[in-house]
Amino acid sequence: MEIQAIVEEIQEEMIGIRRHIHTHPELSHEEYETTKFVKEQLKDTSIEWQELGLDTGAIGLMHGKAGEGPVLMLRADLDALPLMEESGVDFASEKPNVMHACGHDIHTTVLIGAAKVLERTRDEWKGTIKFVFQPSEEKAGGATELIEAGVLENPKPDHAVCLHTWPSTDAGKIGIRPGPMTAANDTFEVKVKGTGGHGAHPEKAVDPVPVAGDVVDLFQRIISRNLSPFDPAVITAGQIDGGTANNVIATDVKVSGTVRTLSHVTRDYIKKRMKEIAHHVAAASNAEAEVEFKGAGCPPVINDPHLTGQLEQSLKKHLGKENIDFLKEPSTGSEDFAYYLEQIPGMLFRLGTRNDEDSRTHLSLHNPGIVFDERAIPTGIIAMSGFAMDYLNGVQ
Template sequence: MSRPAPSAQASADAARTALRGLGALRDDLAALYRDLHAHPELSFAEHRTAAEVARRAGEFGYEVTTGVGRTGVVAALRNGPGPTVLLRADFDALPVTERTGLDYASTTEGVMHACGHDMHVSCLLGALKLLADARETWHGTVLGVFQPAEELGQGAQAMIDDGLYERFGTPDVVLGQHVGPFPAGTVGAHAGPAFAASDSLKVVLHGKGAHGSRPETSVDPVVMAASTVLRLQTIVSREIPGGETAVVTVGALNAGTKDNIIPDEAELKLNIRTYSEDVRTRVLTAVERIVRGEAAVAGAGREPDITETGSFPVLVNDAGAVARTMAAVGEVLGADRVMDPGPVTGSEDVGLFGTHGEVPVCYWLFGGADPAVFGAALAAGTLDRDIPSNHSPFFAPLVEPTLTTGVTALTTAALAWLDLR
């Protein structure tokens, strides 16, 4: 039976003891981060990254299992009876051409760690090392879960389907973090719906092709697509209550091959972000109504095809888990460095680890932007222009103090849930 939860102060004291070893790790972790950044790998192809994670975790004394959910890695350290704490980092990259100009920029053409997953891996490996070295101070089990394919929204489910909990044990809490474009050295967690649900759709509008000189013989899918895009923008402004949040984005519109040919079809790719099932249903219903309605008005002879291409559930942070975790983190980093960022419209599949086993989740953000540059941009009102966001070809977290903050937060969070000696 686990002991009562340690106080924030006790957790912070244990963390400070463990963190004494961080100074000796900083250079190695920074080198690891730069190496991972230079060698990004796409979803479910993270073979080099997985091998490096497995090698290091094994050297730290963890029992390492590879190939979980295809390319995932699980590192387990069982240190007597007590709670099981799952620490998660994702490690896939994006099909983005890097434009940072860094001397450790991606060496893989058209692929980049544009979302900071390389930073997540480096921080988790640092935390695993510190927790292993301080194992005399705590009881329980630490599960380091290195997850593939977060960018596809498929990696967490793949690991679950591969028997993650049946093979390694159901955790008492799921903890994790994501680097973001706000000042390095700070962290933020929001209780309740914290990251939006995401739905991706492909819409194919069917028209009737013709010569560009004789549009009267056609049903023009380009015009149909243009009308559809404009009408879709009214969903949020005219169908969603002012107190609710939704985002509808048409990320791609593809049609035609030549200026004097009216094509047979046009393709739209949509992304939808919501926080509640009611709003999600309302938006998806409106999308289908508008797409089919515009096709009918245009005189299309065939119904449009609407296909779901991806989905992330809303990530709900457990209020008690956030309070307990952030109280300890604030004791170590300083309360002025812990904030509530509110719900963000980005999406994350880490919540599946919580819903699968009805396990509380605490997932937080930590800053990666240069504080001086961020402060100047904030004062000038140019944050969107001067501070690259995740998925930008210019996104590049400041190595320090981002690494130190991430390692500190993960280590402290874990010790807030383990039994302390």
């Protein structure tokens, strides 16, 4: 049976599944009911669920009947955001301050739908599919916890693939690009230490406030003067904390923010330069400064060019070239799918959710008023299942 025919048959069911998940969102590491719901929807398939010892999330294997072949990992994320929904849809979240504003309800639905399609076409493909319904993408930690628990073992996937909703691309279309797709995300904190004193006598103190300002200003010159204009990056100081009164020179100031980069080389270089600048700028004013990066940060998603080329050919076959959006630039948002790609090659593609007739679909991800055009659901299922079959069967 053709993929499109199966998707047309299950389309209304899939929309109902999506609306159920949207109405009953769960925060990171709390996706208990969502996990149960996913398994319930797939109870009639041949998926073999694997226990990795985690409280939420679901990992399952499905084997094709056409023979031995590669292992492909398909991943969706389950968690919602701590937002009060303002979309106005009649299936809005029933939980105060919890909303699927990043499209994870659609991601989960598409992967459920792809599993249903692939189950009904098992005679036509070979190899193994590892379905990964991942918890805690928004709060970070979900991907790394799964990796530590062994998600990339028994069996090890040859490639990993996921999709993400995208309000800049029309519903019914898929956005693709080789190379960088999302940015690395690093959180920094600069601690500037002076000596403090009376605001009327600055000459008797070392004021850390102007030093902190100089440090932030010179951070921006890394972008404009140390990097190529063809190697974009972002350094944003989002928070400054210092001082206790308007007539007291502070003893210390803290500046924190985010760094977004699209390559490992640039990421390491910016970290090095930030530390150098903070140290030398502070020393020039007889102050001290150090830069600390919180945690390991999230690496960039860098799509495998060959795999992206395979996806392009598959999309032309199943959806038509007119429904491919060739993305000109990556996003400086981050996505913890990148942790899997540190271990195995793979790619992330965009699922268009925009409708020109509904301005709510134009809003950015994480906006409490955003609406996702549900025409994206069958498109995503066709794209995901069609690519999986072509990949596993070695179709170039």
